[in-house]
C-alpha cells in the first residue's frame with residue numbers, strides 16, 4: 011500500500027494518527043454562500059498558465075482537457091496540449107500510475123511546447139494527483155482543485171488516504187480547493203462519473219474567463235454524433251460548473267488572446283501526419299498497429315478511401331514494409347508508418363529498397379526503447395537506427411519533424427525526395443508530437459504536393475535500369491507496364507542491367523553510386539538558420555520535437571544576458587553544408603536530445619567510455635568538433651526550464 | 663493440355679510473342695537435372711500461349727535456388743528478400759490489377775521464414791499464381807533441412823536425420839479461410855505441370871501450386887520411388903479440373919475423378935502419405951479478391967484530393983471560427 015503519502019510510501023501508520031479532522035480553514039463546502047463572491051472578483055491578467063486535468067481513465071479528463079484547449083484556441087490563445095496517458099487500458103481506479111488526462115499550456119502568444127510544471131491542476135481523486143506530484147509535474151505552491159467526495163468515503167481507508175494527501179499538500183504550500191464535483195453533478199446526471207468532466211470544463215471557463223458560448227459550441231461539436239439529450243445534458247453540466255465557480259471560487263484569470271490573422275487549424279501530430287500522407291498523393295499506406303504510431307493510421311483509414319486509396323493492415327511490420335515496397339515498385343510510391351520495434355523489423359526491407367533504389371517513405375513515430383520500452387512515452391532514441399539500422403552500407407535520407415505542422419509537410423517533402431532520387435526517406439516524429447495539439451496556419455493546397463501520374467510510356471530500346479549518371483549517381487526508374495523496361499530487380503549486388511554481379515568492381519560501382527546519389531541530394535539542402543546571435547558562448551543543436559522547448563530556453567537565457575543560441579536540424583542524413591562554420595563561432599556546442607547519454611557522474615563514465623546521444627555522435631564524427639550533450643529519458647518532452655538548468659551548468 | 667501447333671502458329675502470326683520473347687538475357691544457372699528448369703519451361707510456354715505482354719507480367723520471388731526464377735524470364739522481375747515474396751507481390755497487385763503477377767518461392771522461403779505471409783496471403787486471396795518449388799531441402803544454402811523435409815532426412819543441420827514429421831503445405835493451405843485454389847504438380851510430368859500451372863493462371867484469386875521439384879544436387883534419390891513407379895502417383899482428373907491425354911492415362915493408371923469443389927475430399931487427398939496426388943485439389947471461384955474488396959470507386963485526382971483535404975481542414979479549423 012503506497013497510496014497515502016506524498017513521498018514516503020511506508021510511513022502511513024505514523025501519519026494517519028496526525029489527521030483526524032479536516033482543517034477549519036479549508037475552502038470546502040462553500041456551496042451555501044451562493045452569490046456572495048461573484049461581484050467581488052477581479053480577473054488577474056496572465057501571460058500564460060499550464061493547466062492539468064487528471065482522473066482515472068474513463069472519467070473523461072482527456073476530453074475535458076482537449077475541449078478546454080480547443081475553446082482557448084478558438085478564442086485566439088496560443089495553446090499546446092499534452093496527453094497524460096496511463097500505460098494500461100484499464101488501470102485500477104484511484105491508482106498513482108493510472109493518471110489519465112491532459113495538460114494544456116494556454117498563452118497570449120503562440121506556444122511551441124508544453125512548458126514547465128503545472129500552475130493549476132484539477133484532480134478527480136487524490137491518488138492521480140499524488141501521481142503527478144511524485145512525477146514532479148506540479149509547480150510548488152500551485153493551485154489544486156480536488157474532488158472532495160473521497161473525504162467522506164464509506165471506506166475508511168480511502169477517507170484517511172484523502173485526508174493525508176490533502177493535509178500534506180496544504181502543509182507544503184499548495185493552494186488546495188476542495189470541489190464538490192460529484193455532489194453538484196448528481197443534480198443533473200444519475201452517474202456523475204460520466205459528466206464531471208463537463209462540469210470541470212465549466213469551472214475552467216469561469217476561472218480563465220473563457221467565452222461560454224464557444225464552450226457550448228465545442229460541446230455540440232464533440233458530441234455531434236450523439237443525440238440531442240446527451241448534448242443538452244452536457245451543456246447543462248457546463249453551465250453548472252461555470253456558475254458554481256463564479257459563486258464559490260476566488261480564482262479568476264484572464265489570458266488575453268492575440269488573435270492570429272491567418273486561418274488556423276488545431277490537431278495533433280499524428281493527424282497532421284495522416285493528412286500529409288493524403289496530401290502527398292501517395293495511394294498506399296501499409297502498416298501494422300503499434301503505439302504511438304497507430305492513431306495516424308486510424309485517422310488515415312477513416313479518410314483515405316475518400317480519395318480512392320488504401321490503408322493496408324499487414325500481418326506484421328515485415329510484411330507491411332514489403333507490401334509498401336511492392337506498391338512503390340509498381341509505380342505507386344507508398345508509405346509505411348511504425349514505431350521503434352516495428353522499425354527494427356522493417357530494416358531488412360529498407361535495405362532492399364536502398365539496394366534496388368525503390369522510392370519508399372518510412373515514418374517512425376518514436377517511443378521509449380529499446381525492446382517494448384515505453385510504448386506511450388516520448389523519446390528520441392531511434393536516430394542512429396534510422397541512419398544506420400540495417401546491415402551493410404545503406405545510404406538513405408533521414409529527416410525529422412519538429413512541430414505538429416511540420417508532421418504534415420514532412421511527409422509531402424519525403425514523398426517528393428523519395429521519388430526524385432529513388433531513395434528511402436525516413437521521417438522521424440515521436441510520441442510527444444503524435445499526441446500533442448497545437449494550432450497552426452491552415453495549409454493552402456498545392457497541386458505540386460502530389461505525385462505525378464505513373465509513367466507507362468516505352469523506355470528507349472537498349473536503356474538499362476541502373477544507368478547511373480556518373481555526376482549524380484541517379485538512375486532511371488522503370489515501372490512495370492513500360493515497354494522495353496523489363497529487367498529483374500534484385501537485392502543482390504547488380505550491374506547496370508540489374509544482372510547479379512559477381513564482379514568486385516561492379517559491386518563497388520553500385521555502392522559508390524548510391525552514395526553519390528545521397529551526396530547529390532545533400533547539395534540541394536540549405537543550411538538552417540541560427541536562432542539567436544550568430545556567435546556566442548554556447549550553441550545548442552537539436553532535432554525533432556525538442557525545437558520549441560530549446561528555443562524557449564534560449565529566449566529565457568538570452569533575456570538573462572547569456573550568450574546562447576540554437577540550431578535545429580530537419581535533415582539528419584545527409585546534413586546541410588555550412589554547419590562547421592557556425593560551430594566555430596561558439597565557444598561550446600552541445601546537443602539537447604530526448605535520449606540517453608552518459609554524463610560524467612560516475613567513476614567509470616569518462617571520456618573513454620562515455621556514450622554520446624545520437625546527434626552529438628554524428629556531429630562529432632562529421633565535424634571533428636567537441637560536441638557535448640545533455641538529455642533525459644523520462645518518457646516525456648524535455649521542459650524548457652530543464653534545458654535552461656543544463657545550459658547554465660555548462661556556461662562559464 | 664497444350665494448344666495444337668497450328669493454333670499456336672496462328673496466334674504467333676497475329677500477336678507475335680514467341681518462346682524466345684520470354685527468355686531472359688541470361689541462361690538459367692540451375693544444376694543439370696534440377697526440376698526448376700522444367701518449371702521455367704512450362705511457365706515460358708504458358709506466357710507464349712497466353713501471349714502475356716512481357717511488360718505487363720511480373721515475376722516475384724524470395725531467395726533460394728528457385729527464387730532465381732525471375733532472372734531467367736524476359737518480363738518485369740522482383741528478386742527480393744528471403745521469405746517476403748508474397749507481401750511484395752500483394753503490394754504490386756493492389757494498385758496494379760492490370761499486371762499479371764507470378765510468384766516463385768521455395769519450401770524454405772514459403773513454409774519456414776515466410777510462413778506468416780503465406781497463411782495471410784491465402785486469406786487475402788489476391789489474384790496471383792504462386793509456384794512453390796518444393797525440393798524438400800534448402801538448396802541455395804547447401805543442404806539444410808526444410809519444414810517439408812521428410813522425417814529422417816540427413817542434412818548438414820541434421821546429420822543424424824531430421825527429428826520431426828514434415829509440414830504438409832497442401833493441408834495447411836486447405837485449412838486457411840478464403841482458400842480458393844490449391845493444386846499439386848511434379849516436375850517429372852511436364853505435360854501435367856503445364857496444364858496445372860495454366861489452370862492456376864486462369865483462376866482469379868490466390869492460386870497455390872505446390873510443385874514437387876527434384877534437386878539432384880542435394881536430394882538425388884528423394885523422389886525416385888515415385889518417378890520410377892507411376893503406380894505410386896494418383897492423378898486427379900475432372901471436367902472442372904485437368905484431363906489426361908491418352909498417353910498419360912496409359913502410364914499413370916491410378917486416377918481419381920476428383921471434383922475440385924469438394925473441400926472435404928481435397929483435404930483427404932492432401933494427407934495421403936504413400937501416393938503423390940497430382941492435379942487440382944480445390945478451386946472456388948467465388949472467393950472475393952482483396953484487391954477488389956479494397957477497390958473504392960473514388961478518383962484519385964488533384965480535385966478530389968483537394969476537396970477531401972479542405973473538408974478535413976474545415977473540421978480542425980478554430981480560427982476564424984465561422
Ligand SMILES: Cc1ncc(C[n+]2csc(CCOP(=O)(O)OP(=O)(O)O)c2C)c(N)n1
Nearest residue numbers: 725726727728744768769770771800801802
Ligand atoms: C533473412 C535471411 N535468412 C537466411 C538467408 C539464407 N538463405 C537463403 S536461401 C535459404 C533457403 C532456401 O531454401 P528454399 O527456400 O527451400 O529454396 P531452394 O534453394 O531450395 O530453392 C536461406 C536459408 C537469407 N538469404 N536471408
Ligand code: SF4
Nearest residue numbers: 693696727801877879
Ligand atoms: S541445388 Fe538443387 S535446387 Fe538448387 S539448382 Fe541445384 S539441383 Fe536445383
Ligand SMILES: [Mg+2]
Nearest residue numbers: 768769797799
Ligand atoms: Mg527448397
